[in-house]
Amino acid sequence: MPICLEYPMLSTIVDDLANRGWSRQPFFLPEALISALAAECRHRAAEGELSPAGVGRGTGQEVREAIRGDRIQWLEPGESEACDRYLTAMDSLRQALNQGLYLGLEDFECHFALYPPGAFYRRHVDRFRDDDRRAVSAILYLNENWQPQDGGQLRMFLAEDAQLDVQPEAGSLVVFLSGDIPHEVLPARRDRLSLTGWFRRRGNEPF
Numbered sequence: 763m764p765i766c767l768e769y770p771m772l773s774t775i776v777d778d779l780a781n782r783g784w785s786r787q788p789f790f791l792p793e794a795l796i797s798a799l800a801a802e803c804r805h806r807a808a809e810g811e812l813s814p815a816g817v818g819r820g821t822g823q824e825v826r827e828a829i830r831g832d833r834i835q836w837l838e839p840g841e842s843e844a845c846d847r848y849l850t851a852m853d854s855l856r857q858a859l860n861q862g863l864y865l866g867l868e869d870f871e872c873h874f875a876l877y878p879p880g881a882f883y884r885r886h887v888d889r890f891r892d893d894d895r896r897a898v899s900a901i902l903y904l905n906e907n908w909q910p911q912d913g914g915q916l917r918m919f920l921a922e923d924a925q926l927d928v929q930p931e932a933g934s935l936v937v938f939l940s941g942d943i944p945h946e947v948l949p950a951r952r953d954r955l956s957l958t959g960w961f962r963r964r965g966n967e968p969f
């Protein structure tokens with residue numbers, strides 16, 4: 763059954779992005795779907811399907827655990843019902859962003875991520891220097907009963923030295939403009955699960 767995202771939530775995200783460049787929704791998807799996505803992430807990890815994440819893009823990509831220590835797997839449509847429901851929900855968000863902000867977002871790429879204890883991701887910006895297609899980042903957290911002492915907060919560096927720490931609590935979605943908001947993941951003290959994705963615009967390369 764496709765998820766019908768509540769229109770007010772989508773328009774709140776659109777307004778937040780327009781006003782301050784980021785948004786956080788604590789209850790983005792139903793609990794049962796979040797549990798199914800968490801179970802799928804754990805299952806994929808147990809099957810050895812997650813690989814150390816790289817830094818950079820294309821042939822310049824390399825694994826550097828001093829920068830990021832998560833393990834990831836990219837999603838494709840048709841892999842499971844839970845993943846497809848998530849992709850459908852994100853497509854509703856893509857359409858709302860296009861209608862409200864005229865962003866011209868064409869697609870959405872996303873991966874499961876698992877940060878084992880001790881893993882972190884140093885401060886960075888999601889848009890690549892040599893490829894500006896990533897326009898909006900969206901992270902959905904899958905961790906039930908996350909406690910502050912579990913670490914693993916997403917730290918966002920906002921305008922004028924303000925910073926905001928977000929707990930990666932199950933069901934919470936963070937959305938921000940990929941080129942504007944530097945951020946980092948603080949070291950986690952237990953497995954930290956998420957789905958991270960980027961809405962992309964059409965590239966400038968010739969056909």
Ligand SMILES: O=C(O)CCC(=O)C(=O)O
Nearest residue numbers: 883888901916947956958
């Ligand atoms: O999981 C998070 O909170 C952020 C992950 C991140 O910054 C990334 O994968 O680019």
Ligand SMILES: [Fe+2]
Nearest residue numbers: 886887888945
């Ligand atoms: Fe990031």
